[in-house]
Amino acid sequence: MSVQSVQKKHNLSVLITAGQLFRKEMSSFYKQLVSKLVDAVINVSLMIIVFGYFIQQQIGSGNNFGPFILIGTIASLGFWDTLGKVGDMITDFSGPRTITYTLSLPMPSWLALSVLAVSWAVTSLVISCSMLPVGKLLLYNKFDLSIISYWRLGIMFICSHLFFGFFSLWLVSILKGANITTVWLRVINPLYTFGCFWYSWKTMGQISPVLSSINLINPLVYVMEGFRAATLGQEGYMPFWICAVALLGFTFLCAVDAISRLRKQLDFV
Numbered sequence: 001m002s003v004q005s006v007q008k009k010h011n012l013s014v015l016i017t018a019g020q021l022f023r024k025e026m027s028s029f030y031k032q033l034v035s036k037l038v039d040a041v042i043n044v045s046l047m048i049i050v051f052g053y054f055i056q057q058q059i060g061s062g063n064n065f066g067p068f069i070l071i072g073t074i075a076s077l078g079f080w081d082t083l084g085k086v087g088d089m090i091t092d093f094s095g096p097r098t099i100t101y102t103l104s105l106p107m108p109s110w111l112a113l114s115v116l117a118v119s120w121a122v123t124s125l126v127i128s129c130s131m132l133p134v135g136k137l138l139l140y141n142k143f144d145l146s147i148i149s150y151w152r153l154g155i156m157f158i159c160s161h162l163f164f165g166f167f168s169l170w171l172v173s174i175l176k177g178a179n180i181t182t183v184w185l186r187v188i189n190p191l192y193t194f195g196c197f198w199y200s201w202k203t204m205g206q207i208s209p210v211l212s213s214i215n216l217i218n219p220l221v222y223v224m225e226g227f228r229a230a231t232l233g234q235e236g237y238m239p240f241w242i243c244a245v246a247l248l249g250f251t252f253l254c255a256v257d258a259i260s261r262l263r264k265q266l267d268f269v
Contacts, residue, residue, distance in 0.1 A: 014107045018115050021105065025119035036127055040077055044131045047073045048138045067143045067232060070135040072197045075227040077131060078124035078161045079220070082168040083188070085120050089172045090180070103266060110259045113169060117255070121165030125157055152230035152240055159247040160223045163254070167219070170254040173261035195220025200228070201238050219250040 048070055092098055102116070103109050136143050175183055194215050196204065201221055205212035215221055226243030234240060 014111065017105050017107045018111055021102065021107075021112065021115045022119050025116065026123070033126075036081070037130060040127050040131055041134055043077070044070070044073050044134050045138060048135060064142060066139045067135075068228065070139060070143065071227050071231050072224055074128050074131050074135065075156075075160060075223050076192070076195075076197060076220075077128045078121075078164045079192075079223070081124040081127055082120045082161075082164040083171070086168050086171045086175065087180075090175055099266065109263055109266075113259050113262055114255065117165035117169040117258075118162070119165075120168055121161040124164055125161040128161070129157060147233055148231045153227070155244055156223075156226045156230050156240075159244050159251070160226065163219060163223070163247045163251045166251050166254040166258060169262070170258035173258045173265070191218055191220050194218055196224040200236060201225050202236055219247065222246040222250075 048066060089099065103112050105112060136145060171183070171187075194204075194211075195218055196215075197220075201212060201215070201224075204215065222238070222243040225238035226240055226247070229237040229240040229243065
């Protein structure tokens with residue numbers, strides 16, 4: 001058998017193993033799917049009812065705040081869902097350490113870690129996508145589906161959730177030995193607070209151009225702005241393609257640093 005044939009056989013074996021690992025992660029997700037969907041429906045419904053009707057009445061009918069908050073809520077569902085995986089993985093490090101078995105599978109350790117991040121991305125994407133009809137049902141004629149660019153929305157779902165998956169993996173890599181509460185207060189909370197969930201990046205710029213410029217290092221800005229540009233129209237939001245490319249860049253940086261850190265921490269070559 002030629003060296004080339006052996007290499008092809010090895011590559012095929014690696015891909016099959018990666019596929020089996022991904023299927024295992026998805027199988028675990030399907031067992032929790034109904035529960036996660038119920039949680040997501042409750043979360044989205046509460047946000048829409050409060051902001052789409054009560055706060056809408058408070059700020060006046062001239063501002064259609066319901067769809068704005070709906071899209072922000074859908075965009076952030078994946079963020080919070082994948083963050084839940086961080087705690088699970090940190091617990092595993094100090095407990096059963098099933099990650100050791102995962103990384104001992106016949107595939108490169110970088111690929112095994114990437115499969116975990118991608119599986120987190122896919123499971124959170126499934127939950128987020130399913131909430132769009134819920135939003136339409138609750139907002140009815142306040143949310144115009146005809147202005148949505150569905151192909152752009154699809155791109156944004158993929159880019160943002162890939163980022164969420166690898167960002168969560170990066171958090172795992174920096175949390176070993178760190179205080180989770182401190183990381184939450186110093187990293188997660190500032191990212192979300194200034195991540196343009198409650199307001200647009202343009203609005204921030206009108207109040208403080210300096211702060212809005214500094215906030216360009218916040219990846220959640222591109223998530224929120226990209227989703228709203230795809231669903232509510234480009235006007236008033238950051239250019240869609242800048243958001244998509246920026247998220248891919250952040251994803252790459254998180255992936256490289258996370259995998260490098262975790263391989264050292266887990267003593268895998």
